[in-house]
Amino acid sequence: MNSYCDRIFKIGKIEKRIYEKLESDGFVYFVLVDPEKPGDLVSLSKIAQESGVTAIMVGGSTAQLSLDYEEVISKIKHESSIPVIIFPSGTASIARGADAIWFMSLLNSDDLFYVIGAQYLGISAIRSLKLEPIPLAYIIVGYGGTVGFVGKARPIPYERPELAAGYAMAAEALGFRFVYFEGGSGAPRHIPPEFISYVRKFVSIPIIVGGGITNGTIAKELIAAGADGVVTGNVLEGYSQIKDKIFDIIQGCKEGAKDKLSKINK
Numbered sequence: 001m002n003s004y005c006d007r008i009f010k011i012g013k014i015e016k017r018i019y020e021k022l023e024s025d026g027f028v029y030f031v032l033v034d035p036e037k038p039g040d041l042v043s044l045s046k047i048a049q050e051s052g053v054t055a056i057m058v059g060g061s062t063a064q065l066s067l068d069y070e071e072v073i074s075k076i077k078h079e080s081s082i083p084v085i086i087f088p089s090g091t092a093s094i095a096r097g098a099d100a101i102w103f104m105s106l107l108n109s110d111d112l113f114y115v116i117g118a119q120y121l122g123i124s125a126i127r128s129l130k131l132e133p134i135p136l137a138y139i140i141v142g143y144g145g146t147v148g149f150v151g152k153a154r155p156i157p158y159e160r161p162e163l164a165a166g167y168a169m170a171a172e173a174l175g176f177r178f179v180y181f182e183g184g185s186g187a188p189r190h191i192p193p194e195f196i197s198y199v200r201k202f203v204s205i206p207i208i209v210g211g212g213i214t215n216g217t218i219a220k221e222l223i224a225a226g227a228d229g230v231v232t233g234n235v236l237e238g239y240s241q242i243k244d245k246i247f248d249i250i251q252g253c254k255e256g257a258k259d260k261l262s263k264i265n266k
């Protein structure tokens with residue numbers, strides 16, 4: 001018989017892999033593919049895997065066809081063995097063939113559907129498809145973009161990190177194992193590193209940051225400020241030098257992780 005700890009904290013394969021990466025490298029990097037504009041998945045999947053991208057996330061705030069998700073996932077899987085994590089916008093994002101799904105709750109939404117409704121509706125299908133659900137608190141910040149609008153969020157201003165720290169602490173106490181600060185896809189200004197370093201002091205769970213991250217310098221600053229992971233979407237869409245861009249961002253993450261470690265050891 002399993003212990004209570006084993007029974008309650010069922011850490012799946014992908015989540016475990018993320019923690020192992022965090023321990024060995026000090027950061028994780030996710031590339032986001034929008035099923036509505038997937039681009040050249042053959043090159044992207046191979047390059048992402050060779051370059052050491054942690055996983056490919058598949059999702060988009062307006063994508064509403066699980067068939068689109070399945071097509072994208074199967075193409076990625078055909079070309080590589082990189083883990084695929086669904087980044088859902090609702091129950092239509094639940095699709096076959098992925099390894100895991102961010103089981104996320106949009107904590108600063110005014111609409112209960114995005115906080116717990118979609119999750120209630122989706123969990124049986126997630127179990128049937130044997131997708132690994134990874135609990136994630138999703139918090140919209142600043143610009144917010146399409147996801148902020150669709151998710152009826154009240155985005156936290158960049159100047160008010162204490163509000164974000166409150167949400168992050170509540171998320172950790174509620175048992176979420178990751179917190180994702182979302183600036184909105186294509187955010188004209190990424191989340192400031194000072195915002196992340198403020199929140200970092202209040203929680204232990206990994207902090208993921210996305211929205212408007214376009215180069216390695218930004219990734220470096222965010223990781224050095226205390227983020228554990230970064231997500232990029234737009235910057236690779238339709239870009240011809242995918243390999244160079246991924247390399248640049250990974251390099252930035254590595255340098256950021258080094259800076260972070262040296263601050264801890266001081």
Ligand code: 1GP
Binds near residue numbers: 186234
């Ligand atoms: C969006 O945070 C992600 O959900 C990625 O944002 O497209 O701006 O990289 P970008």
